[in-house]
Amino acid sequence: MTEQTPEHAQKSGFETRAIHAGYEPDEMTGAVIPPIYATSTYKQDGVGGMRGGYEYSRSGNPTRTALEGNIAALEEGERGFAFASGLAAEHTLLQSLCRPGDHVVIPDDAYGGTYRLFAKVEQPWGLAHTAAPVSDVDAMRAAIRPGETKVVWVETPTNPLLNIGDIEALAAVAHDAGALLVVDNTFASPYLQQPLTLGADVVVHSTTKYCGGHSDVVGGALVVRDLDVAEKVAFHQNSIGAVAGPFDAWLTLRGLKTLAVRMDRHCDNAEKVVEFLAGDPRVAQVVYPGLPEHPGHAVASRQMKRYGGIVSFRVAGGEQQALDTCGRAKVFTLAESLGGIESLIEHPGRMTHASVAGTALEVPSDLIRLSVGIETVEDLLADLDQALGAGPVG
Numbered sequence: 001m002t003e004q005t006p007e008h009a010q011k012s013g014f015e016t017r018a019i020h021a022g023y024e025p026d027e028m029t030g031a032v033i034p035p036i037y038a039t040s041t042y043k044q045d046g047v048g049g050m051r052g053g054y055e056y057s058r059s060g061n062p063t064r065t066a067l068e069g070n071i072a073a074l075e076e077g078e079r080g081f082a083f084a085s086g087l088a089a090e091h092t093l094l095q096s097l098c099r100p101g102d103h104v105v106i107p108d109d110a111y112g113g114t115y116r117l118f119a120k121v122e123q124p125w126g127l128a129h130t131a132a133p134v135s136d137v138d139a140m141r142a143a144i145r146p147g148e149t150k151v152v153w154v155e156t157p158t159n160p161l162l163n164i165g166d167i168e169a170l171a172a173v174a175h176d177a178g179a180l181l182v183v184d185n186t187f188a189s190p191y192l193q194q195p196l197t198l199g200a201d202v203v204v205h206s207t208t209k210y211c212g213g214h215s216d217v218v219g220g221a222l223v224v225r226d227l228d229v230a231e232k233v234a235f236h237q238n239s240i241g242a243v244a245g246p247f248d249a250w251l252t253l254r255g256l257k258t259l260a261v262r263m264d265r266h267c268d269n270a271e272k273v274v275e276f277l278a279g280d281p282r283v284a285q286v287v288y289p290g291l292p293e294h295p296g297h298a299v300a301s302r303q304m305k306r307y308g309g310i311v312s313f314r315v316a317g318g319e320q321q322a323l324d325t326c327g328r329a330k331v332f333t334l335a336e337s338l339g340g341i342e343s344l345i346e347h348p349g350r351m352t353h354a355s356v357a358g359t360a361l362e363v364p365s366d367l368i369r370l371s372v373g374i375e376t377v378e379d380l381l382a383d384l385d386q387a388l389g390a391g392p393v394g
Helices: 014-020 062-074 086-097 112-125 137-143 167-176 227-240 246-257 259-278 297-303 318-328 377-388
Strands: 079-083 103-107 128-132 149-155 180-184 202-205 220-224 283-287 310-315 344-346 367-371
Touching: 014 062, 014 246, 014 259, 062 079, 062 220, 062 246, 079 086, 079 227, 086 112, 086 149, 086 202, 086 220, 086 227, 103 112, 112 128, 128 137, 137 149, 137 167, 149 167, 167 180, 220 227, 246 259, 259 283, 259 310, 259 377, 310 318, 318 344, 318 367, 318 377
Parallel strands: 103 128, 103 149, 149 180, 180 202
Antiparallel strands: 079 220, 202 220, 283 310, 310 367, 344 367
16 A cells, blocks of 8 residues: 655645645546545455555545555655544554553643543553753653653644644654654644654644634544654554544545645634734733743744634633633634634633642633634634633722
8 A cells, every 4th residue: 555645746835735735636537525434344366465555445545545645745755544533543653662561751731631531541551741841951851761751742833722842853852862852733724834844753733723724524534754653553454443534534635635724714813813902901911932931932933834723812801701702702602622714712720621620730710712714814813802802800
């Protein structure tokens, strides 16, 4: 089974790779878009005589192969793998790289689902973890257990506090300890950041978010830069079986083709939202890597093309005002997830990060997270203005 990436796509710019990498037009029909291969099995030319490497769709499906080749090209990796969800990708990776008794360093403000995976699934299996701030290279180094730590796992930007990790520096720290650096690149997307080019070993995506981009598919992906790691992941992907189905793969691949133009609009709108919120007395703090006062601004400017479409902010009136603001929004839809064309608003403490309540990873109760979509930005600003209400009294 091979990833069909034309030579011109391998050597071209991001937008060209997004459209062409992973698939050549069908030889028989000339179809320029990969078909949805809705088949579970494949006719063999004699016993063991697979056509193109396909025998059973858990092991490989041409639509999924096209997606895997495409996202690998966008992340500038050796091989990509598509899964049924981001958490399925994460679990498969940990099973591929770790064994009971091993240790992993994770962000101290990790996505709630990732923390739940480590604390409730992997820890009982025997995988220990230590949380440390990704923005503090020395703290991440100090969290490593010599001889035990197999993975340093970071998000950058983190979810939902948008902290920034220095990928190049963290890769050096991990490699000095004999560990691999895994970067969750979901918030940045391959368009804004390519961690493998900065020294990371594996990139993780919830392709549900910006890669799919339309809130109509759930999926995950891994991209690796080392073929030995790729062989381990391939074995576990097939053995565990949480693969992307052909229709999900097709939807995600369709989304990736417009990733660049969507991300530019997400960033344009997010920057204007940040400007509005930063000047509003009803807002106590705006958290966005594009702000010069953000502690990770310099690192983000160095390793990201732009600063993304996620904006977090704290309201001046505390938790109740945060809840009221979320409830009053109209153009911003009150919903979990992010990265779709529509704008979303949520209260992380009660929604996406409820699983970390009462732990060291608990998020502020007055925090609101916005996924800024691609609507007319004036409509977004007007909606935020009315949603914030009168603000705190006194």
